[in-house]
Amino acid sequence: MATNSTSETRTCDTTGLPVCLTAQLFIKLSAVCAVVFLLLGGVAAILLALTRWQTIHLLPVDWFYRILTFHGLNMLIFWILFFEVAVLYFACTVPLKAKLFSRKVAWVGFIMMLVGAVMVDYIILKGKADVLMTSYLPLLAHPAFYLGIILVAVGTLIGVFNFFATLYVAKRDRTYEGSVPLVTFGATAAAIIAVVTLLHGAIVMIPTFTFAMGWTPEPDPMWYRTIWWGLGHQSQQVNVCAMVAIWYLVGYLATGAKPINETVCRGAFVLYILFINLASAHHLLVDPAVGATWKIWNTSYAMYLAVLASMIHGFTVPASVEMAMRYKGYTKGLFGWVTKLPWRNPAFSAAVLSVVIFGFIGGITGVTLGTQQINIIAHNTLRITGHFHATVVGGTSLAFMGLTYYVIPLIFQRDFIGKGWARIQPWLFGGGILMVSLGMSFAGSLGVPRRDYDIEPAGVYGASSHLFLGIMGVGAIIAVLALLIFVLLCVGTLLFGKKNAGRPIYDWGTAVALPGADESKVDAHWGMKGTIALTAVFLMCFAVYYFANWKALADVWPVQ
């Protein structure tokens, strides 16, 4: 396998690290595709939000479900998978000073993903696959829809294989000494979960494809749901891993933060690998033929150990940033360091917003909705959608956007245009998504279903439901505007941005040390006082929300 011989490297002007040109090419290709799919998904998002906002009710009914299918696949699958391949290729080469294992393998994977994604989008827009993202059997789409998804999954698996092979070669050739850096470790955790997830995808999509072709009998609808969620929910855990790795990376780039305890951070990633794959019971909690024992076992033991991992990261990430600031001399009071953070750095503000929205809204709601019994008052309502827009959009997508503010100067070697716009973009996007998520969650608490064209025929949803759907609509307009600003900035920079080769990238802003800063004056074990206060507030919010839901559940009819 002497495919490495063709690869060459350049030296990064900012970090001094060698960048493998093959990896760089595929980081560029994947990132560009990711942003294109993000744009497509964003256009779909605004059409959907303006339809569910009852006063506007824009789309006709068939196009609503068509665009909903389109939105789900482009956002949850294509934008995120393409970006993750870029993250994986970065994480296995640059920090390890390694070359990508194989250019050919990378091409095969990339082309399969792209062909699959284009095929899926084409079939959906042709009106041949109005089946939503989950495509629950016996609802049936055109065979090309399933084939396209299989191609995307297999193409991604090939990319993941390239990642692991690169790790192996780097270890063998000793391009680094000792353990891999934390970012690579987090990416490896994401890759391992991705393999398990994509295998579930293959197990469920291949028989569905052969059934759609008329070659095999219909798979059982309950079997389909069980295995599908092995793909559907876990794929979001890949995002969580990638997102957390980005939190650490951006924290380091913007403030110099380093993990207070590597063992703890890595241990938390290991918890994800071990337990998160078992937690897909989440979506089957009020399904027939799934026993209570199975539901309780999976959601309690497996899910909470994964939740523990997220809670650990929720502490260690802000703690490491706070400690970095205190070491730099910002030691005043509980929160004196917060105002001195590099808020003019869009990557940093995106990461902070990602932590806050993911933790406070996404995490707390997710754990609560995933509780066996509480799910009765939430299943298939807009509460579910409210939850995952906080995790996947406010959390993962925002973190990915933040990272892009470094990817373009470092990998594409261009200075950003419109830096002022870049600085407000994460705030607009985060604020919009917060409104979307809260609007959906409150509407869902009033029983408004997800994936529903019109709530009027039911005749049970009053003025407050309409108000919350309106808040969701306004939030969506703001978020999609911010998404457009992001895409325009990226595309504009690639076309018109100044080449920054030969000099350091434009500095988005990093925290600078005060004169006379003295690290030794900060207690390394109890120094993160602000983080301690914030996490205490978090735990209280969590407990209040959790028990309020048990109370709400106790108020409905007894049911066994």
Next chain:
Amino acid sequence: MSLTVPEKGWYKAPEGAEKLWIGLALVWCMVMSVMMPYWHFRGKQNSRGEAYSVEPAAFMERTTTFVESGTVGDWNGIPIVEPPPGGEAYLAARMWSWYPALKLRKGETYRLHLSALDLNHGFSLQPLNMNFQVLPGYDHVLTITPTSTGEFTIVCNEFCGIGHDKMIGKIFVE
């Protein structure tokens, strides 16, 4: 540093505030773990997932027998059926209706059989906001006890085609 190889000897146990937080988080996760089995034995709302395999035609046959044996009225052309207290009630979901409508009595317990004749559907009882999944081929049995009276609307909350939002049913409780 997250981008560079960690220093030698990075392996060490958590200390100080980090240790405290991990402890607190672990305790909280255990509290949540215990809540589900606790509610299973002490709580009144549990989705056990009791279900039996059934062909759509067979389920429709049982539903028809149920309708013939206990029709007490009519709601928009759909029969209202009253099952005996403690008895069985059948509800068939299909594009895009719930059949039949039900009349129940407060405080009595019923075994409600839910199944779909075509696609996945979602049983969402409003304004209570209780939600269950309905699948073709599965007789999903809910043992329910209405504890409030009035007119309750069943909304379909699983996508089942163009008329999905108009798939409305009724349960009357006296």
